[in-house]
Amino acid sequence: xxxxxxxxxxxxxxxxxxxxxxxxxxxxxxxxxxxxxxxxxxxxxxxxxxxxxxxxxxxxxxxxxxxxxxxxxxxxxxxxxxxxxxxxxxxxxxxxxxxxxxxxxxxxxxxxxxxxxxxxxxxxxxxxxxxxxxxxxxxxxxxxxxxxxxxxxxxxxxxxxxxxx
Numbered sequence: 001x002x003x004x005x006x007x008x009x010x011x012x013x014x015x016x017x018x019x020x021x022x023x024x025x026x027x028x029x030x031x032x033x034x035x036x037x038x039x040x041x042x043x044x045x046x047x048x049x050x051x052x053x054x055x056x057x058x059x060x061x062x063x064x065x066x067x068x069x070x071x072x073x074x075x076x077x078x079x080x081x082x083x084x085x086x087x088x089x090x091x092x093x094x095x096x097x098x099x100x101x102x103x104x105x106x107x108x109x110x111x112x113x114x115x116x117x118x119x120x121x122x123x124x125x126x127x128x129x130x131x132x133x134x135x136x137x138x139x140x141x142x143x144x145x146x147x148x149x150x151x152x153x154x155x156x157x158x159x160x161x162x163x164x165x
Contacts, residue, residue, distance in 0.1 A: 098147040098148075099147065100145055100146070100147050101146055101147055101148060101149045102143045102144060102145060102146045102149075103144075103145070104144055104145055105133075105144065106133060106135055106137065106138065106142070106143035106144045106146075108149070108165065110165055111165045113165065114137065115137070115164070115165070116137040117137060117138060117139030117140075117143070117150060118139075118153065118161070119150055119152070119153055119161045119162070119163055119164065120161065121164055123137070124136075125137045127139055130142050130143075132144065149163060150163060151163050
């Protein structure tokens with residue numbers, strides 16, 4: 001049994017290697033190349049260690065630079081609050097109530113004149129009666145408590161009529 005190839009000692013390994021060499025010598029040239037190209041256990045071990053090293057390198061700490069080193073959450077909160085207060089001030093300044101131009105009776109607040117929406121000073125009313133206040137001086141929208149005025153009226157072939165006040 002000592003000389004058999006099934007043994008676990010050095011003699012068994014030598015006989016197995018001799019058998020492999022004998023098998024290679026009887027193979028064709030293409031088969032020899034395929035056998036030599038097979039990865040050995042050493043190559044597989046090297047590839048595994050290289051793969052593990054690459055993964056560890058990806059997981060390793062990388063210096064983010066001075067931005068993270070100088071990071072202070074308190075100053076960031078202060079900047080955020082300052083920015084929000086600026087935005088809120090702008091929003092509140094822009095959302096002022098529009099100033100009324102007409103009173104509750106449809107007269108201009110600036111001159112107390114009862115001006116028709118056709119912008120002629122002496123007009124007695126040239127529109128259909130208003131459904132809200134029954135005035136013939138209201139155009140498309142009732143003049144009572146209205147927040148805007150007509151600046152000018154331009155008819156196709158006629159002159160431009162401007163707001164007189």
